[in-house]
Amino acid sequence: MAEEIRNDAPLVEVRDLKQYFDVRTGAFKSKPLKAVDGVSFDINRGETLGLVGESGCGKTTVGRALLHLYKPTGGTFKFDGQLVTDKNIGSMRRQMQMVFQDPYSSLNPRMTVEDIIGEPLDIHHLYKSRSERHDNIMALMQIVELNAEHETRYAHEFSGGQRQRIGIARALAVNPKFIVCDEPVSALDVSIQAQVINMFEDLQAILGVTYLFIAHDLLVVHHISKRIAVMYLGKLVEIADADELNSDPVHPYTQSLLSAVPIPDPKTARAAKRIILQGDVPSPLNMPSGCPFRTRCRFATDQCAVEMPELKDRGSGHMVACWNK
Amino acid sequence: MAITDTDVNSKIQEEKVEEKVRENEEQAILRVENLHTSFFTDSGEVRAVNGVSFNLPKGKVLGVVGESGSGKSVTAYSIMQILADTGRVVEGKILYKGENILDYSEKKMNSFRGEKCSIIFQDPMTSLNPTFTIGWQLREAIQLHTDYKTKEEANKRAVELLKMVGITEPERRMKQYPFEYSGGMRQRVMIAMALACEPDILIADEQTTALDVTIQAQILELMKELQKEMGMAIILVTHDLGVIASMCDEIIVMYGGRVCERGTADDIFYRPCHEYTKGLLRSIPDVKNMKEKLVPIGGSPINMLSLPKGCAFCPRCEKALKVCLENAPDEMEMPDGHYASCWLNVKKEYEEEINAENQKTAGKEHA
Numbered sequence: 001m002a003e004e005i006r007n008d009a010p011l012v013e014v015r016d017l018k019q020y021f022d023v024r025t026g027a028f029k030s031k032p033l034k035a036v037d038g039v040s041f042d043i044n045r046g047e048t049l050g051l052v053g054e055s056g057c058g059k060t061t062v063g064r065a066l067l068h069l070y071k072p073t074g075g076t077f078k079f080d081g082q083l084v085t086d087k088n089i090g091s092m093r094r095q096m097q098m099v100f101q102d103p104y105s106s107l108n109p110r111m112t113v114e115d116i117i118g119e120p121l122d123i124h125h126l127y128k129s130r131s132e133r134h135d136n137i138m139a140l141m142q143i144v145e146l147n148a149e150h151e152t153r154y155a156h157e158f159s160g161g162q163r164q165r166i167g168i169a170r171a172l173a174v175n176p177k178f179i180v181c182d183e184p185v186s187a188l189d190v191s192i193q194a195q196v197i198n199m200f201e202d203l204q205a206i207l208g209v210t211y212l213f214i215a216h217d218l219l220v221v222h223h224i225s226k227r228i229a230v231m232y233l234g235k236l237v238e239i240a241d242a243d244e245l246n247s248d249p250v251h252p253y254t255q256s257l258l259s260a261v262p263i264p265d266p267k268t269a270r271a272a273k274r275i276i277l278q279g280d281v282p283s284p285l286n287m288p289s290g291c292p293f294r295t296r297c298r299f300a301t302d303q304c305a306v307e308m309p310e311l312k313d314r315g316s317g318h319m320v321a322c323w324n325k
Numbered sequence: 326m327a328i329t330d331t332d333v334n335s336k337i338q339e340e341k342v343e344e345k346v347r348e349n350e351e352q353a354i355l356r357v358e359n360l361h362t363s364f365f366t367d368s369g370e371v372r373a374v375n376g377v378s379f380n381l382p383k384g385k386v387l388g389v390v391g392e393s394g395s396g397k398s399v400t401a402y403s404i405m406q407i408l409a410d411t412g413r414v415v416e417g418k419i420l421y422k423g424e425n426i427l428d429y430s431e432k433k434m435n436s437f438r439g440e441k442c443s444i445i446f447q448d449p450m451t452s453l454n455p456t457f458t459i460g461w462q463l464r465e466a467i468q469l470h471t472d473y474k475t476k477e478e479a480n481k482r483a484v485e486l487l488k489m490v491g492i493t494e495p496e497r498r499m500k501q502y503p504f505e506y507s508g509g510m511r512q513r514v515m516i517a518m519a520l521a522c523e524p525d526i527l528i529a530d531e532q533t534t535a536l537d538v539t540i541q542a543q544i545l546e547l548m549k550e551l552q553k554e555m556g557m558a559i560i561l562v563t564h565d566l567g568v569i570a571s572m573c574d575e576i577i578v579m580y581g582g583r584v585c586e587r588g589t590a591d592d593i594f595y596r597p598c599h600e601y602t603k604g605l606l607r608s609i610p611d612v613k614n615m616k617e618k619l620v621p622i623g624g625s626p627i628n629m630l631s632l633p634k635g636c637a638f639c640p641r642c643e644k645a646l647k648v649c650l651e652n653a654p655d656e657m658e659m660p661d662g663h664y665a666s667c668w669l670n671v672k673k674e675y676e677e678e679i680n681a682e683n684q685k686t687a688g689k690e691h692a
Contacts, residue, residue, distance in 0.1 A: 054537040159625045189392040190564060194608035194621030201618070216537065219567070223610035223619070243615065260542035262567030264609055266590040269571035276546055277539045280507045 009081060010042035011178060011210050012066075017075035019058070019065045023285060033284050035061040037234040038075070040311070043178075046204065048211040050225030050242065052218055052257070054281055058234040059214045060101075063180040066212070067098055079178065094124050097171035101183035103163035107155040113166055114151040117141065120173040140169040144199065161192035168199065178210045185220060197224055218261045222246055227317075230254045233284060233292035236311055240318040250320045253293045291323070299324040353380035354525055354558050355404070355442075360417035362396075362403045371629050373399040373412070375582040375637075378656075381526065386552065386559045388573030388590075390566065390605075392626055396582035397562045401528045404560075405444050406434055421526075439470040443519035447531035449511035453503040459514055460499030463487070463521065470522040486517040491547060509540035513547070520551065528560045533568060545572060566609055570594060578602045581627045581637025584656070588663030598665035601638045636668065644669060 019036040036058045043049045053059045065072045068089040077084045084092050097120075100106035107116055117137050120126075127133040141148050144165040155163055164184060171179050181200065185193040197220065203209055215221050221228060222242050229239040230253065238251040249255045256275040263269045277296050282288055288295050294304040303323050311321040362374040374396040381387050391397045402408050404419055406426070419426050426437060446452040454462060463483040464476065473479045480499070487495035490513040503511060512532060519527055529548070533541040545568065552559055561572055569576055569590070576593045578586045578601065586599040597603045604622040611617055624641040633639055639649040646668055654666045657674075 054539060161625060189626060190566070190605060191392060191608050191622035192626070194619040195623075198619055198621060218538065219610045219612070222615050246615075257539060260538040262538075262541070262545070262565065262571045263612055264566035264570045264594070264606075265612055266570045266594050268612065269567070272571070274542055274546065276543055280509055280540070281537075 008045075011045045011080055012041075012043040012212070013076075013078040014042070014066065015040045015076045015078075017062065017065060017077065018073040019061050019070055020073040025285075031285060034234050034287065035284060036065060039231075039234075039236050040075075041229055041236065041239060043210055043212060045177075046208045046210055047227065048204065048213050048225045050221035050228040051212060051214045051231060052216060052221050052228060053231035054257075055216065056233075056281060056284065057231045058284075059231050060182050062231070063098065063182050063212060063214050067093065067096060067180060069098075094174045095176050096178040096180065097174060097176040098180045098182060099164070099167050099171050099184045102187055103160050103167055104187070106167055107163060109155055112152050112154055113141070113146070113158075116155065116166055117169045117173055120170060124174055126174065136173070140173055143172065143203070144169045159192075160188050161195055164188060164196050165199070168196075168203075172203070172207075175207075176209065178212070180212045180214070182214045183216070184213075186215060186217060193220070200224060218258065219264075230257065233281065233287060235292060235308070236319075236321065237293065238318075238320050239311070240320075241316075244316075244318060250314065250318070250325050251293075251322050252297050252299055252325065291321075352382045354383045354422060355381040356418075356420040357381075357400070357404070358418040358420065360400065360403060360419065361415045362399050362408065362412060363415050364409065364412045366411055369630060372632060373582050373629060374403065375632075376417070377577075377579070377582075377584050379577055379584065379587060381558050381560060382575075383525075384552075384556045384558055385574045386561060386572055388569040388576040389560060389562045389579060390564060390569050390576060391579035392564060394581075394626055394629055395579040397579050398530055399582075400579070401444065401530050401560060401562050404526075405438055405442060405528065407438075407444070436470070439466065439524070440522045441524055442526040442528065443522075443524045444528040444530060445512075445515045445519050445532045447534055449508060449515050449535070450503065452515060453511060455503050458500055458502055459487075459506070463499070463514070463518055466518050466521045482521070483517075486521060487514070489520070489551070490514070490517045491543075492517075508536055509543060512536060512540075512544055516544075516547065516551070520555065520557075523555055524557055526558050526560065528562065530562045531564070534563065534565070541568075548572070566605065578605070581632060582629070583637055583653070584664075584666065585638065586663075586665040586667075588659070588665075592659070592661075592663040596659070596663070598659050598663070598670055599638075599667045600642045600644055600669065602665075604641075636666075646672065 017036055017039045020032040020034050022030045023033045024030045039062060051059045051062060064070050066077055068086065079092060079096065114137055117140050118133055121133055121136060127136060137151065138148050141151065146162065146165050155166065158166065185196050188196060201224065204211065213221060213224055225242045227239060228242050228245045230237050230251065232253050238254045245254065246258060249258050256277045259275045263272060279296055282295055290306050291304045291308055294300040301324060309321045309323045311319045313319050358378050360374055360377045364371040364373055377400055389397045389400065403414050414427055421441060429437060460483055463486065464479040467473050467479040467482050473482045483499060484495045487498060492498055492510060492513055506514065533544050536544060563569060573590050576588065576590055577584055578593060578599065580601050585601045586593060586597065593602060597606060607620040608622055610619065622641055627637055635651050636649045636653055639645045642649065648668050654668045656664045656666045657670050658664055
């Protein structure tokens, strides 16, 4: 622990991450779908980085590519100073885990809760005796506030919020330093969402875990994150401190995204001026040249069609990729 | 002398209140009274809706908010009479312009659906038929419910409707199939279809839940514009408090098949009088104070198969009283058309009365 505190290098360093999928467009033809195209970011120890964007922008793919659930097409990912490769990913997964969006399909319906939470312990050989395994599982269930008597139950016997707790306990089983949370609360009811969000925050305070928090609900992301990264069509367009991003968004996409969020406060909502984006997100198979957002952007110029702007620091870590701002 | 004065005053006031109620009722295009809807399943009767009452005034947007299983969608389906086979309205009235639609014949009901009242569903992909073109499906609705009976007329009207909901190149789009449309575009088609016969009431059941925020903003803006233009009343069923706050004039909060609280948007957001509403508002991030910790509602959502005897929210309520366990509270009017069903309000009123009386007697003793 003392070592970690001294070490102030970022825990997660992602450089130029690329993830392409081959999509068949004809009998013998295929075309790369650039789901993630050159994404770079850092996450500091004990920090939460929020990753937001519309569906199909590649935010989930980023999370999955980091854990090598897909084989990344390009780029590097350094975890705790160590390069993550195909060869060492098995052991690296002891330090990074994932919580999935859908608590209904991410738990095996034929396994009891005890086995679901115990599986990572089995895989990484983290116990010496049966009783140690059992004690570990009990401790984990207690951490996520599940009733220990329910260990022999199956996933279908739990409500959505409880299932998500099981998913969190499973991720925590190996005592990871880094958890990728892929839309962990979007399938839950509002009142249950708050329970799970609080749990994520408490766990971070106690265990010092680092999160990549992927979600589309900007209010939730703003609440939980220290910094927020905004993605559009496989590229990062802006990264900034959460409060700064919300009070002073620079990229035109971020501006319209934030103005589109329905605010749960009638007076603010009535006064709010929305920047309504025209049209839909272009198909990632048929990406516009240059900046991917230019087809819907109010400020687009000729330059935007030629070249993708780089993510540049505008001071105090506020990074923006835009020619005109 | 003084006594008769107050008598007269109170009489005048009573008359005024009655007049106001009458006015409200006349204005209300749809009135739901004590609606009970149950599903009869193998594991028993599921009381999805337990005595819901509300008025929908002409040209207003009414928001129905609640968690999954609160009965908000079933209420909407009961109005449209499109419940699953096992479901039935067991009690209550649904009055459209004074007529109880539950007494309608199947034929009359068919013309009520579509012509007087339309519904937009959550998932635009499953509510459009994938094997027919968009034009065909729009034409079907138009020919069935309106006076545009020939194919050419219906086609013309369909193109008009697509233009109205902001679809570019409508003539070309008519010939396409649902899979060639994006999610937002499909939702626009659904809106066009629902508005084909210019209904008086439009029910939107979680219509933007499946969409991205930027597309959701487009659709909500479109709904607002169309509502201004055509003046229909909208029932907006959703769990998203943000959508409710930005769209609705009046709001109903539902839990466990009952109405917890109803009132204007400001009543619900700034003067909530039911513990569930308060809890709901505390459990979403506060825009003004983002880093403040959320206060969740404890426990799990209600199991509709075994409803508690008293107040449905009682098992999760921090301030529950003994009476909450045994008896479901009646609706009580907070000032000005703001209603809440919570024993705590009854208790508060009672305590205030006692306090006032105590002060009176104390004052007399002093004198």
